[in-house]
Amino acid sequence: MSEAAKSPSIAFDAMRERAAWWLVAPSVVLIVVLLVIPTLAIIGLSLTDLDLGNPDWNFIGVQNYVDLASDRTFRISIRNTALYVAIVTPVSVTLGLGAAILIEAGTELRGFFRSAYFLPVVSLIVAMATVWQYLMHPTIGPINLLLNLVGLPSVNFLGSSDVVIYGLAIIGIWQATGFAMVLFLAGLSAIDPQLYQAAEIDGAKSWWDRFWLVTWPILAPTTLFVTTLTMINAVKVFETVTTLTQGGPSKSSEVLLWTIYEEGFIYLHLGSASAMAVVFIAVLLVLIIIQTRTLDKRVHYG
Amino acid sequence: MRYMLGMITGLALIASPALADTTEITVHYPMPGFFKDVMDKIATEYMHQHPDVKITFASPSATYEDGLQLMLREAGSPEMPDVSFIGLNRLRVLAERNIGVDLKPLIDKDSNFKSEGFSETLLQLARVHDRQVGLAFAASDPIFYYNADLVRKVGGDPDHMPTTWEGVFELAAKIQALGDGTAGMSYRWMGDDWMFSALLFGNGGSMLTADEKKVAFDGPEGLAALKTLDNMVKIGKMPNLSSDAMVQSFTAGKTGMFFWTTGALRSIIKGVGDKFELRTTKIPLLNPEKGHLPTGGNAAVMFTTNPAKQQAVYEFLKFAAGPFGESVVVPGTGYVPTNENAAKDEKYLKTFYDQNPLFRAGRDQIPLMVPWYSFPGNNGVKVTQTMVDDLGQLVEQKITPEEAQKAMAQDVSKLLPR
Numbered sequence: 135m136s137e138a139a140k141s142p143s144i145a146f147d148a149m150r151e152r153a154a155w156w157l158v159a160p161s162v163v164l165i166v167v168l169l170v171i172p173t174l175a176i177i178g179l180s181l182t183d184l185d186l187g188n189p190d191w192n193f194i195g196v197q198n199y200v201d202l203a204s205d206r207t208f209r210i211s212i213r214n215t216a217l218y219v220a221i222v223t224p225v226s227v228t229l230g231l232g233a234a235i236l237i238e239a240g241t242e243l244r245g246f247f248r249s250a251y252f253l254p255v256v257s258l259i260v261a262m263a264t265v266w267q268y269l270m271h272p273t274i275g276p277i278n279l280l281l282n283l284v285g286l287p288s289v290n291f292l293g294s295s296d297v298v299i300y301g302l303a304i305i306g307i308w309q310a311t312g313f314a315m316v317l318f319l320a321g322l323s324a325i326d327p328q329l330y331q332a333a334e335i336d337g338a339k340s341w342w343d344r345f346w347l348v349t350w351p352i353l354a355p356t357t358l359f360v361t362t363l364t365m366i367n368a369v370k371v372f373e374t375v376t377t378l379t380q381g382g383p384s385k386s387s388e389v390l391l392w393t394i395y396e397e398g399f400i401y402l403h404l405g406s407a408s409a410m411a412v413v414f415i416a417v418l419l420v421l422i423i424i425q426t427r428t429l430d431k432r433v434h435y436g
Numbered sequence: 437m438r439y440m441l442g443m444i445t446g447l448a449l450i451a452s453p454a455l456a457d458t459t460e461i462t463v464h465y466p467m468p469g470f471f472k473d474v475m476d477k478i479a480t481e482y483m484h485q486h487p488d489v490k491i492t493f494a495s496p497s498a499t500y501e502d503g504l505q506l507m508l509r510e511a512g513s514p515e516m517p518d519v520s521f522i523g524l525n526r527l528r529v530l531a532e533r534n535i536g537v538d539l540k541p542l543i544d545k546d547s548n549f550k551s552e553g554f555s556e557t558l559l560q561l562a563r564v565h566d567r568q569v570g571l572a573f574a575a576s577d578p579i580f581y582y583n584a585d586l587v588r589k590v591g592g593d594p595d596h597m598p599t600t601w602e603g604v605f606e607l608a609a610k611i612q613a614l615g616d617g618t619a620g621m622s623y624r625w626m627g628d629d630w631m632f633s634a635l636l637f638g639n640g641g642s643m644l645t646a647d648e649k650k651v652a653f654d655g656p657e658g659l660a661a662l663k664t665l666d667n668m669v670k671i672g673k674m675p676n677l678s679s680d681a682m683v684q685s686f687t688a689g690k691t692g693m694f695f696w697t698t699g700a701l702r703s704i705i706k707g708v709g710d711k712f713e714l715r716t717t718k719i720p721l722l723n724p725e726k727g728h729l730p731t732g733g734n735a736a737v738m739f740t741t742n743p744a745k746q747q748a749v750y751e752f753l754k755f756a757a758g759p760f761g762e763s764v765v766v767p768g769t770g771y772v773p774t775n776e777n778a779a780k781d782e783k784y785l786k787t788f789y790d791q792n793p794l795f796r797a798g799r800d801q802i803p804l805m806v807p808w809y810s811f812p813g814n815n816g817v818k819v820t821q822t823m824v825d826d827l828g829q830l831v832e833q834k835i836t837p838e839e840a841q842k843a844m845a846q847d848v849s850k851l852l853p854r
Contacts, residue, residue, distance in 0.1 A: 185533075185814055186505065186508045186509065187507075187508030187509070187511055187529070187530075187533045187535055188533050188814075189533075267678075267680055267681065267684075268684065271681050271684060271685065272675060272676075272677060272681065273617035273618075273619065273675065273677075273685055273690055274617060274684065274685060274688050274690055288617075290675075290676055290677075292678050292681070293675075293676045293677050293678045293681060294676060294832065295828065295829075295832055295834075378678070378680075379678065380627075382626060382678075382824070382825070382828060383626070383676070383678075383825075383828040383831075383832065384825045384826075384828035384829050384832070385825055396821075399501065399502075399505055400501050400817060400821075401815070401817050401818040401821075402505075402508070402529070402814075402817060403814070403818075
């Protein structure tokens, strides 16, 4: 760039910067109004003992957080949520990948299978929960009738405190698999078929070799993306618990969002519910940071 | 054009005095699935009788909890509805926060009140200490539903059902022995403390001492109530079902006897259809002399603080909880009438009860009904949930009745106001 052009360029840069601010302004405003302010409000509320409808409230510092540390329900809730995530994430990611590979490899009925697996993602989960409730009914439910048919005992999926979280996890997997599948399908279609041919010439004869040497490494960024998204969705499990178990029996299906809802809107303790919500947001933030950090460092193939 | 203008002005002149006299009342209610038709009928009839009042509905809330939240959130704001129907066990939350209007001064001024069928029993259902928080609108008590076909199958007599819990357990075990996934009985103990109260109050017990400082179910009455629940599982072979699963199983003809609110009667009748012969009767009491039953349901509560509106709202509350309102809500749901005139008068419900024997069980227990106890203080709602959690452990046979009693007493004591 020549010397003469320098000063107009400074003016141009300033103008460009102003324009840039104007262009991002709508989303900045939205983020501030819809995300930052509510989050700050929740943090503020979490430092009070406010009860819904009660005009008297006090600023109590971090007392709500101190109480949370020894709150039995909250501990159970964290443990149950962790267990739920630990089951739903790997199983639905694996099933989603499997379904995507099978659909991609097949030639017939692709559209049908794609929609069939994706249907749970777009269906109204509250309505579907009622269907699951019937399917899992301990005496008249088809799942248990099938189990009995092959000589297995009935399982009280939603009524027994020992298995209820697994029962909910089954529904969670059913819900999340289609979502994982669609993302994997997109990832698979981006793989150049020539890579498979090249691998075959180089001696990767079996389908497993081709999967392990070509598909898996190229899909790695997709897999990470799918895994974190599925995890985040699983941490947010709420509708099935609200409709089917309300945290019971005996707190065995307490999960974070339900516990927060119960504390805030049924017990009316807005202060301590806000403290729980802050912890919950922190957990989600950590998951998101892990995802973006790892994605940035990732080597991208293809 | 000028003619048109003149006409419009003329119309406006005629219309304006009428407009000035019209009072507009906004009414809010929960559970539209249960109450929408009922509310529409009551409002239409009320406006028909009172042309100077216009009733509009705020959008209904899905549950009692949602309804209460809405009223607590909007308290004092211009959007707050003038009337809402609040669960009987949540009235104390309103009273302790001083939200809603105490009806006592209005009732004291009203000389017709007693003769219109509003008894002392009705008033105490919606009273917290001296405050008349509302007027009980829909009241329910727990009743005994049974499948007459299954009872006959095991040699029982559907006209003479057991009147003691021991008798129920014996019959339940026989029905369960039919196999094929048939359950003898279900007792809807979860969700809240209501059905446990039915056992405790039915044994003459109470939740807290009269001064509300200490737990009162830690004595023999409480233990007997917990042992009864325990024996439902041990002797009556009650399967551990969730609330909805219990209803599904009963209406599918797979449960012999079912204990729940009479408020669900209409929906159970619909669910059963022609699958089997449904019958109802009184629920057994552990102590027939001293026993009582808790009252579920809701009360109409006045929220408007505008004195000009309060009289109109008061009249509407009386209308809804009066004979006409009751004659709509009872057949539509299965709730029992709270108004004495409604039950006796030929014009309202007498013929209905003569023709619909299933609805009589709830009505026949009216003399036994006492208010559903609600706990004092900030943790008044939370306390019931901890009790239900302990009951859950008992039903799953993870703890004994003695352990459950101890755990409940401890958990409840911790949450009482200090």
